[in-house]
Amino acid sequence: MTALDVKNLTKRYPSFTLDDVSFTLETGKICGLVGANGAGKSTTLKGIMGLIPTEGEVEIFGIPASSPEAKPLVGYAGGGFRFYAQKKVKTLGRVVSTFYPKWSDEIFYGKLKLFGIDAEKKISTLSEGMKVKLSLALALSHGARLLILDEPTSDLDPVSREELCDTLSDLVQTDGVSVLFSTHITSDLSRLADGVVLLANGKVVVRERLETLLQTYSLAEFPSRETAQGLGVKRVGNVFRSLVSRGFVRQGVQVREPSLDEIIVHLEYERRAEK
Amino acid sequence: MTAKLLKKEFALCLHPTCILFLLFSAFVFIPNYPYEVMFFFSGLSVFFVCLTGRENGDLTFSCTLPVRKQDVAVARVLFCNILQVALLVLAGLMTAIKECCLPEAAQVNMAGTTANLAFLGYGAILLGAFNLIFFPMYFKNSARVGIPFVVAAAVQFVIIALLVVLRFASPAYAEIFCAPDNYFAVEKAAVFIVGIVFYAGATIFSAYLSARIFKKTDL
Known part of the structure; x- marks a missing residue:
């Protein structure tokens, strides 16, 4: 089954155009979105999430991404992971839980424990790697089947990066989620990804299985x-x-x-x- | 869904100054003071909410939740609306207490508008004007919080200045609208009603406009 189907995604800025980007991601697979700075990786991910108005079609598990049924299936973590630094982890979890009928406190606190995150801590005290893992815990707790991550490893030291790659890999194995992540650290791709979409100047240059x-x-x-x-x-x-x-x-x-x-x-x- | 977003606003976005500035409703007890500035501080607390929201990536985070993008804008306006109504209610309460406790001579404000029904109407107009200007500008480009605030606050100060000038330039105006509520109550009630109607209309229009603008905005 196709987890994500992006068709002709286009976004025009005065000095840059994301031009007709199309690709698919199969269920249970990891796809890396790569390209130089300014190639259009973040624009693509924001377009998929509906954070910017775009032309084209995006379907998540066969449901149009703009429909209310699609969003609970997706967990998104944008670059920086700076959400509500002064709030406690449990406060963020409590607030987010109200939006999702399928939210599970058991999964949330279970994942926090697994990732070594103290729910009583303020988000600002978490390391960058922990913040990404918190995003993953939030997404998995509301039953997200597709994780969209914008440069999740870019601010991490090598050890944290390795840990996060292990975590993502485990999630695909154990939870059966699909992952689309942008990066310019290709060693992460080699380590994790089943497929690669290479963007250059807003266009898809390569769309291929990594192997x-x-x-x-x-x-x-x-x-x-x-x-x-x-x-x-x-x-x-x-x-x-x-x-x-x-x-x-x-x-x-x-x-x-x-x-x-x-x-x-x-x-x-x-x-x-x-x- | 708006109720859930409102809950999120209170849990994650409420800036401490929002509560602190509500206490400025007690300004009406200061003798001879431009009481209208409390409505400027209300706008300042909205600015702080939006500023910390920007630092926290709040709008982006909210838009990744299972809500429509335009609902995020409406919830923010509504959240600030609740704070503003709370300020108006508190200011009304303080005014009533002042009118009950102080002799008439002490109630009259020699520095501007007296705390009375008309003053509350002016307050509602100041808040409505702020909403009408600030939110549509803010949702057009949420990264630039300062400019909408400066423009909205400038308009508020022009209105405040106009009221102060009227107070001293027109004895008839001062006699009617700067007297305690026991005098010319109908005229002052009319200003109050006009203020509330303007506030409601401006805020609803602001929320509508903000939602439309925000839907098309890039995050």
Whole structure:
């Protein structure tokens, strides 16, 4: 079943357009939304959540995202996680609970305990990682089946990031939730995601299963620009690197498997060169 | 759903100054003082609510709840509306106590409008004018809370200045509207009713406009 279906999502600003963004996320999968700063990741997520008026269609488990039935199925945590810093965790939980008929205090306090969050503490005293986990606890307590997270790992230290990735991974395994998260930390993607949507300048450049994407390309190192071919030719030290099709062979050219970071960087260079 | 949002406003958005500034209704006991400033402070507490709301990401958070975006705007206006009505009721109560306890000579305000029914009507007009200006501007761009407040407060001060000037420029006005309630009660009651009607109309229109604007606003 499709957890999230985004069709032709478009948002026009005077200096930027989110242009016809379409992708799907299957139930129980994790999808990473990646792209350079200003590529349109947050705009896409806000458009899905209805925080900004957009053109196009968004369906959540087959229900239009704008309908009141869809919102309880979604848990959203925007960048910064700065909600009500001076309030206690339990106060926020109590207030949020009134909006959801399926809210479970048992799940809420259970998840808080699991994540090591003291309900009596003020939100301001929680670490950034704990704040993200609080968002997850709130979402799961009202029965959210789809988590939409805007750069959940960007403010975290490596250990907290690892913990959060473990948590998300566990939630998908144990609770069967689906996750769409934006990030520019591709190591998180490699670790977590089943699929990747790469945005560049408001457009979807790649929409692929992570495994397929990694198997599509090789990274070639050419001795000169003249001999270089492939996507996104870029000088690195004394060689010129580019993405080539898997299976590419040429004498004097070293070929190896690229990292996800390298694929994203070279695709971005290729897009800029075309422009 | 509005009731739930109101509960959220009280639990998460109520700024301490909202309660503190309600106590300014006791200003009416200060001899010879421009009592209308209490309505400016009411606007200031609304400003603080919206300012801390901005720092807390309140509007974004509220819009992720299972509510319509426009309901979030209406609930905020209604929340502030409750605080304003509470101020008017308290000011009325304080005025009544003052009129019961103090001799007539001590009731007359030599620095501006006397605390009486007309004063409450003017207060309602000041609050209604604030709502009409502040909320639609605020919901157009909630990141810029200061500008709507400065504009709304400036209009309030113009109205207050007008009332003070009238008090001294027109002896007839002063005789009718700055006397205790025992005198010219009908005229003062008329001002009170006009004030309440203006307040209700301005606030309803402000909520309607805010909801429409906020629906189209980017968060």
